Amino acid sequence: MLMDLTEEETLLRDSVTSFAEKVLRDRVKPFVAEHAFPTDLVREFSSLGFMGTAYDPAYDGGGLGTSGAAIVAETLARAEPGFAAIYLCNSAPMTVLARYGSAEIKREWLTKLCRGETLASFGVTEPSGGSDVANIRMRAVEDGDDFVLTGSKIFSTNAGTPLHGLSTIIAVTDSDKGPKGLSTFLVPVGTPGFSIGRAGKKIGWRIADSVELFLDQCRVPKRNMIGARGDGLRQILTTLSIGRILVAATALGLARKAVDLARAYGAGRNIGGKPIFANQGVTFPLADMLTKIHAAELMIRNAAMLTDAERPFRTETSMVKLFASELASEAADAAVQVHGGYGVFEDFEVSGLIGEARVLRLVEGTSEVQRLIIARELTA
Numbered sequence: 001m002l003m004d005l006t007e008e009e010t011l012l013r014d015s016v017t018s019f020a021e022k023v024l025r026d027r028v029k030p031f032v033a034e035h036a037f038p039t040d041l042v043r044e045f046s047s048l049g050f051m052g053t054a055y056d057p058a059y060d061g062g063g064l065g066t067s068g069a070a071i072v073a074e075t076l077a078r079a080e081p082g083f084a085a086i087y088l089c090n091s092a093p094m095t096v097l098a099r100y101g102s103a104e105i106k107r108e109w110l111t112k113l114c115r116g117e118t119l120a121s122f123g124v125t126e127p128s129g130g131s132d133v134a135n136i137r138m139r140a141v142e143d144g145d146d147f148v149l150t151g152s153k154i155f156s157t158n159a160g161t162p163l164h165g166l167s168t169i170i171a172v173t174d175s176d177k178g179p180k181g182l183s184t185f186l187v188p189v190g191t192p193g194f195s196i197g198r199a200g201k202k203i204g205w206r207i208a209d210s211v212e213l214f215l216d217q218c219r220v221p222k223r224n225m226i227g228a229r230g231d232g233l234r235q236i237l238t239t240l241s242i243g244r245i246l247v248a249a250t251a252l253g254l255a256r257k258a259v260d261l262a263r264a265y266g267a268g269r270n271i272g273g274k275p276i277f278a279n280q281g282v283t284f285p286l287a288d289m290l291t292k293i294h295a296a297e298l299m300i301r302n303a304a305m306l307t308d309a310e311r312p313f314r315t316e317t318s319m320v321k322l323f324a325s326e327l328a329s330e331a332a333d334a335a336v337q338v339h340g341g342y343g344v345f346e347d348f349e350v351s352g353l354i355g356e357a358r359v360l361r362l363v364e365g366t367s368e369v370q371r372l373i374i375a376r377e378l379t380a
């Protein structure tokens with residue numbers, strides 16, 4: 001490939017692969033079966049400093065930008081997609097802090113997050129609907145030196161776990177200003193009035209918990225506002241756009257895993273005295289997957305490089321998120337087909353990929369939302 005990894009990126013990929021293959025792959029299996037958050041594995045992964053891969057070394061980050069973070073997400077997903085979900089959902093609030101937080105906030109919180117001492121959650125989606133990000137109902141009312149937040153968020157990933165330390169919450173500060181009346185706040189766990197709902201079992205992201213957040217007269221000091229008052233929507237849209245690259249990278253890792261499993265099973269399966277891979281009807285769908293995997297890899301690399309260069313990236317990140325997340329579902333389906341009837345039994349790892357892939361077409365903006373963003377090019 002022409003867009004080769006740098007020396008540092010190669011080193012990163014090798015170190016994450018070593019964790020993914022030697023530690024994660026086998027030890028995570030019981031957690032997947034139980035739909036349980038793997039606290040010790042996340043702690044072990046975080047202690048290696050990988051959570052901070054993208055961020056400024058001044059805050060103990062790895063300084064490898066979104067290009068580096070995409071390598072981490074893809075490599076984790078090839079071992080277990082749900083683990084990549086924990087990583088990418090922690091990255092969204094970290095990106096908000098890194099791009100818009102004050103030096104004081106970054107010193108206190110971003111450093112802790114890069115060191116893996118705590119996990120963060122991203123509080124954007126509300127029960128009234130996530131696709132229209134501007135339609136936020138959570139209120140933040142100024143009161144002396146504080147803001148008082150009231151409302152709820154839903155599907156906030158990582159928030160119900162023992163490692164959770166803070167949430168970034170978008171709320172309405174100026175209801176008369178429409179989309180310019182939204183601001184973002186850092187809300188630490190333990191703040192009176194901040195409570196967490198129960199995690200439901202999901203068909204995908206089985207080991208990541210996604211919960212409701214309740215803020216009831218929750219008081220935070222003004223210094224916890226992230227960036228400027230009224231800048232919340234712009235911050236969140238940019239952060240979501242960057243996050244889409246990590247969802248795409250997770251989808252790419254999942255698609256590779258699907259092909260890995262299909263290849264391993266197909267190579268040993270003989271029907272009517274000949275290997276099933278002797279039938280082009282079996283191998284052609286996988287050849288299509290390999291082709292699309294190559295395309296997704298190039299698209300992810302390009303979108304990440306645009307982001308790291310601070311060049312316009314919104315359309316490209318939507319394109320790659322749309323393409324790769326749909327590819328993940330296609331690849332999971334093709335891999336199940338190669339397994340025949342065994343492919344739908346939970347004892348076969350491939351069966352779980354259908355649900356894991358399905359989630360990726362919903363998070364960080366559904367496929368429809370990505371198409372809305374891409375279609376703007378037609379009228380620009």
Ligand SMILES: Cc1cc2nc3c(=O)[nH]c(=O)nc-3n(C[C@H](O)[C@H](O)[C@H](O)COP(=O)(O)OP(=O)(O)OC[C@H]3O[C@@H](n4cnc5c(N)ncnc54)[C@H](O)[C@@H]3O)c2cc1C
Binds near residue numbers: 362367368
């Ligand atoms: C497992 C999981 C983890 C998540 N983690 C987080 C998290 O950590 N933090 C967070 O803030 N959110 C999180 N989300 C929320 C996620 O981003 C939303 O589910 C997503 O944005 C869709 O919002 P919604 O579920 O409210 O669907 P809705 O907005 O109600 O949409 C329902 C359907 O209508 C379609 N639709 C809506 N509007 C349009 C339109 N204008 N044109 C065409 N189609 C449209 C949508 O595409 C979708 O198919 C998570 C979701 C899941 C499933």
